Amino acid sequence: MNNDIGSPWHEGELALQRVVGVEQQMDGVGRKVMRPYLTPQLQHFFPQLPFVAAAAVDQDSWPWVTLLEGAPGFVDAPDDSRLELALTPPTDDPLEPLLNSGTSIGLLGIELHTRRRNRVNGVLQGSTGQWQLEVTHAFGNCPQYIHDWSAMNWVQPQPGSVLKSRSSSLDQLPGAVLAHIDRAITAFVGSYAHTDQGVQVDASHRGGQAGFIRRQGRDLILPDFAGNRFFNTLGNVLTTGRAALAIPDFVSGDVLHLSGEARLVDESFAGARYPGAERYWCLTPRHIVWRPGALGWRSHASTVAAEAAPLGPWQALVPLKLQRVQVTDVVQETPEIRSFYLNRAQQDKALAPFNAGQFITLRVPRLDATSLVRSYTLSGDSHQAAYRISVKADGEGSRYLHSALQVGAELSVSLPMGSFTAAASGSERAHWVLLGGGIGITPLVSLAHELTAAERGPVTLIQSVRDINQAPFGKELLDLEARGLRLKRHVTGTAAAPNGWTPGRVSLAQILTDQALAEVQLYLCGPAAFVQRYHQEALDIGLLSEQIHTEAFGPSALTQTYAIPVAEQPVEVSFANPSAVAHWQPGESLLETAEAAGLTPAFGCRSGSCGECACTLVTGGVTYPEGISAPEGKILLCSARPAAGSGKLSIELG
Numbered sequence: 225m226n227n228d229i230g231s232p233w234h235e236g237e238l239a240l241q242r243v244v245g246v247e248q249q250m251d252g253v254g255r256k257v258m259r260p261y262l263t264p265q266l267q268h269f270f271p272q273l274p275f276v277a278a279a280a281v282d283q284d285s286w287p288w289v290t291l292l293e294g295a296p297g298f299v300d301a302p303d304d305s306r307l308e309l310a311l312t313p314p315t316d317d318p319l320e321p322l323l324n325s326g327t328s329i330g331l332l333g334i335e336l337h338t339r340r341r342n343r344v345n346g347v348l349q350g351s352t353g354q355w356q357l358e359v360t361h362a363f364g365n366c367p368q369y370i371h372d373w374s375a376m377n378w379v380q381p382q383p384g385s386v387l388k389s390r391s392s393s394l395d396q397l398p399g400a401v402l403a404h405i406d407r408a409i410t411a412f413v414g415s416y417a418h419t420d421q422g423v424q425v426d427a428s429h430r431g432g433q434a435g436f437i438r439r440q441g442r443d444l445i446l447p448d449f450a451g452n453r454f455f456n457t458l459g460n461v462l463t464t465g466r467a468a469l470a471i472p473d474f475v476s477g478d479v480l481h482l483s484g485e486a487r488l489v490d491e492s493f494a495g496a497r498y499p500g501a502e503r504y505w506c507l508t509p510r511h512i513v514w515r516p517g518a519l520g521w522r523s524h525a526s527t528v529a530a531e532a533a534p535l536g537p538w539q540a541l542v543p544l545k546l547q548r549v550q551v552t553d554v555v556q557e558t559p560e561i562r563s564f565y566l567n568r569a570q571q572d573k574a575l576a577p578f579n580a581g582q583f584i585t586l587r588v589p590r591l592d593a594t595s596l597v598r599s600y601t602l603s604g605d606s607h608q609a610a611y612r613i614s615v616k617a618d619g620e621g622s623r624y625l626h627s628a629l630q631v632g633a634e635l636s637v638s639l640p641m642g643s644f645t646a647a648a649s650g651s652e653r654a655h656w657v658l659l660g661g662g663i664g665i666t667p668l669v670s671l672a673h674e675l676t677a678a679e680r681g682p683v684t685l686i687q688s689v690r691d692i693n694q695a696p697f698g699k700e701l702l703d704l705e706a707r708g709l710r711l712k713r714h715v716t717g718t719a720a721a722p723n724g725w726t727p728g729r730v731s732l733a734q735i736l737t738d739q740a741l742a743e744v745q746l747y748l749c750g751p752a753a754f755v756q757r758y759h760q761e762a763l764d765i766g767l768l769s770e771q772i773h774t775e776a777f778g779p780s781a782l783t784q785t786y787a788i789p790v791a792e793q794p795v796e797v798s799f800a801n802p803s804a805v806a807h808w809q810p811g812e813s814l815l816e817t818a819e820a821a822g823l824t825p826a827f828g829c830r831s832g833s834c835g836e837c838a839c840t841l842v843t844g845g846v847t848y849p850e851g852i853s854a855p856e857g858k859i860l861l862c863s864a865r866p867a868a869g870s871g872k873l874s875i876e877l878g
Contacts, residue, residue: 237459279414289414488593497822500535661750801878
């Protein structure tokens with residue numbers, strides 16, 4: 225965070241806010257709540273506390289975090305610009321040698337029984353026993369995931385043998401220390417970032433059910449739940465790659481300090497999911513301090529935080545049927561469209577066969593280490609050994625593919641799926657009319673290959689684009705025309721058109737003049753508004769609904785409008801069969817919310833056309849982009865968003 229006239233956040237925080245679509249919102253919030261002084265409420269709050277969490281960075285750039293204790297009042301606020309700390313930490317505390325005049329400190333005040341917490345960042349001045357923290361930033365945190373450690377009592381510490389280990393790893397710790405991690409329900413985090421104002425250090429808090437800190441070899445993996453969207457800790461992790469933990473046991477007084485390398489990871493790395501988690505981060509400890517019996521303030525947890533109770537525990541992932549593929553060729557079809565040719569990474573295995581019109585899904589990595597699940601139609605000939613996907617750079621997932629998928633790159637993709645195939649018509653022979661708008665031509669090219677080769681009746685392919693430069697597959701379509709395809713090409717953005725092209729919009733009535741309408745099987749693919757328009761036109765000229773097959777691309781390609789406004793803040797969503805609690809974030813569909821929670825609901829087109837993701841809404845309200853409608857009594861997860869003012873949602877997946 226910084227207090228210049230620009231953003232109140234540093235680049236790591238901004239990057240993550242950008243990922244979840246709250247950058248603009250948080251800019252306004254940050255300017256209001258990030259204060260360079262203590263409010264009267266904070267001046268009253270800190271002197272009540274029996275301990276505070278504090279973080280600092282050592283000379284080798286490793287962060288550390290600890291609990292500093294004293295009788296209430298040992299932290300005082302004589303004015304709004306500083307905190308006075310009357311303390312002398314034990315010599316075995318890893319923060320003790322770091323407390324020097326001029327040290328940047330992150331301080332977290334947390335009152336466990338009232339679930340209040342507030343943070344102060346600043347610079348330490350003074351000397352041992354008489355420290356002053358000059359305030360740089362002071363702000364409140366939400367009262368979530370804080371367990372009620374009621375009735376704390378002071379017990380004179382009787383420390384045991386301290387274990388200090390530099391350049392060591394988690395798997396070298398004694399069993400008793402590992403058990404301490406496994407039963408932890410509270411932890412404190414230290415992290416830092418380099419900003420224009422120097423080193424900024426943060427102390428933060430995490431809470432969950434026992435076992436929420438997952439041990440995996442030399443790593444600790446922690447779930448990250450819905451919060452205030454500041455991303456102080458994870459933004460720091462993103463920029464420095466380091467973090468620290470202090471894991472206390474308020475019953476025994478034992479405390480474990482860990483400092484190491486940190487990074488954001490996804491659930492596939494964790495090998496499990498924690499229901500309710502929005503993302504995960506990993507700490508690989510490098511330096512360890514174990515201080516048994518070191519804490520003086522003791523208690524027994526009386527109540528698990530209401531927000532944490534329904535979350536977790538860790539659950540094994542459902543095995544996915546994936547194929548490991550390698551990019552064997554990349555072809556620039558237009559300035560914005562690239563085709564990627566994929567073949568089996570293991571040469572001794574063949575790709576699963578597909579039917580023209582089907583698609584594959586793949587997971588696109590994101591900056592915050594979560595994954596976008598995206599579907600891409602197979603645009604190639606189904607008789608060829610390789611897959612081809614043709615992708616327009618329009619959105620986070622497709623832009624990643626354009627920048628990252630080079631020849632030789634490997635990735636995992638699903639088995640082919642989807643029912644936008646010739647078999648869906650039930651016709652052995654027909655007049656096949658394929659109408660594609662923009663990038664919606666991709667499945668239709670594949671269908672044109674398959675149907676032309678099969679000789680199951682005449683095939684008319686109509687390509688509609690706004691500009692000639694946006695038209696892919698030019699030579700390929702002409703080659704198909706030479707083999708019998710009836711090719712019609714329209715350019716809608718100009719009154720003039722080059723040879724072989726017709727200016728203006730497609731008219732189905734003109735194309736199907738003198739045709740036996742009963743023989744037509746119409747396949748529409750393109751942006752949702754395009755599909756909706758030609759679906760209605762087809763009905764108007766006399767086609768039956770069972771003769772019309774649709775697949776809408778987008779609706780991400782459109783400027784979406786909704787009959788009912790979409791919620792602007794995160795919304796809690798409870799899923800059943802299987803069960804999970806998640807938080808929908810602005811910008812995502814409810815299908816993406818379910819997938820982020822580790823669920824695997826059925827889906828097909830991911831654009832509101834196929835109905836595969838239909839399920840039951842028990843409570844709450846949803847809204848859809850114009851042109852999308854759900855079956856009666858159902859909602860379409862892939863397109864639905866919580867409606868403004870709907871409150872919590874409850875959805876039955878089974």
